[in-house]
Amino acid sequence: MAKRRPDPNQLALDFSPWTTERLIQVLNDRGVITSPYILSISAGTLQDPSVPYSPRSYSFPVSVELVDGAVRLWLRTPATGALPFVKRVEAVLGVRAVWDESRVGAVDARWHHAVDLVTDGRWRDLLDSREHTEDRMIVRAAQLGLEWGKMKPYEAREILAALGIEEPADRSDAFLFGPTGLRPCRSVQVPNLYLTSPVEGWGMVHAFEDGWVRTVKGHAKVTSAYWQRVDGRAAA
Structure with a gap:
C-alpha cells in the first residue's frame, strides 16, 4: 500500500516553543515570505504577493506575532479569514487566525479597504465586500x-x-x-x-x-x- 504523501503546506509536528528564528524559517521555507527580513520590516504583517496591492485588506490580510512562545495570527479585517492566503498561513503554522477589534491598526485596515476601492473606482466591489469595513x-x-x-x-x-x-x-x-x-x-x-x-x-x-x-x-x-x-x- 502506497504511503500517503505529506502536505507540503502542513507544518511537521514540532512541539518545541516557538522562537522568532523558527517562525521566520518556517514561513520562509514554506514560501509564505520571500525574505527572512520581511517580518521585521512589516511588523509581522504578511503580504499575499499573488493579489494586487490594492485594496490593502486583501494584499495584507493577516499578521503574526509570538506571545509567550506561542504563535498568534490576527485578521486584518473581520472577514479576511475567508481569503485563500490566510487559510494557507493557518495550515502552515497550525493556528487559526482571529479578529480582535481592539488591536492597533484594526480601524486603519477597515478604513483602507473602503478608501482603496473608492479611489480605484471599484465602489461596486466595495458594496459587495461590506463585511471588511x-x-x-x-x-x-x-x-x-x-x-x-x-x-x-x-x-x-x-x-x-x-x-x-x-x-x-x-x-x-x-x-x-x-x-x-x-x-x-x-x-x-x-x-x-x-x-x-x-x-x-x-x-x-x-x-x-x-x-x-x-x-x-x-x-x-x-x-x-x-x-x-x-x-x-x-x-x-
Whole structure:
C-alpha cells in the first residue's frame, strides 16, 4: 500500500516553543515570505504577493506575532479569514487566525479597504465586500472620492441608497449651512464637511449637485454661489 504523501503546506509536528528564528524559517521555507527580513520590516504583517496591492485588506490580510512562545495570527479585517492566503498561513503554522477589534491598526485596515476601492473606482466591489469595513467608513470614503474627483455624485448616491441611508428632504440645507457644515476658510476655499453620522453623507452629494462645492485639480473648493448664499443669510 502506497504511503500517503505529506502536505507540503502542513507544518511537521514540532512541539518545541516557538522562537522568532523558527517562525521566520518556517514561513520562509514554506514560501509564505520571500525574505527572512520581511517580518521585521512589516511588523509581522504578511503580504499575499499573488493579489494586487490594492485594496490593502486583501494584499495584507493577516499578521503574526509570538506571545509567550506561542504563535498568534490576527485578521486584518473581520472577514479576511475567508481569503485563500490566510487559510494557507493557518495550515502552515497550525493556528487559526482571529479578529480582535481592539488591536492597533484594526480601524486603519477597515478604513483602507473602503478608501482603496473608492479611489480605484471599484465602489461596486466595495458594496459587495461590506463585511471588511463599516458603513460609516464607506460613507466617508465616498465623500473623499467626491472631493478628490474620483467619484461622481450619482455614484455616491447609489452607495448611500445601497446602504439604506435615507435622503434628507431639505437637500441637507440645515447640515451644510449649519454650525457643523462646510465651515470653509475664505482664504483657501476648502470645505470641511465634518460627518458625525452616515446619514449626513447626503450632505456631500447635495453640496456637489447644488453647486456649493466643486473639484479643482483633485481638490474640493467651495464656490462663489456658496458664499453668496452665506452672505445673503447673514444680511437677512
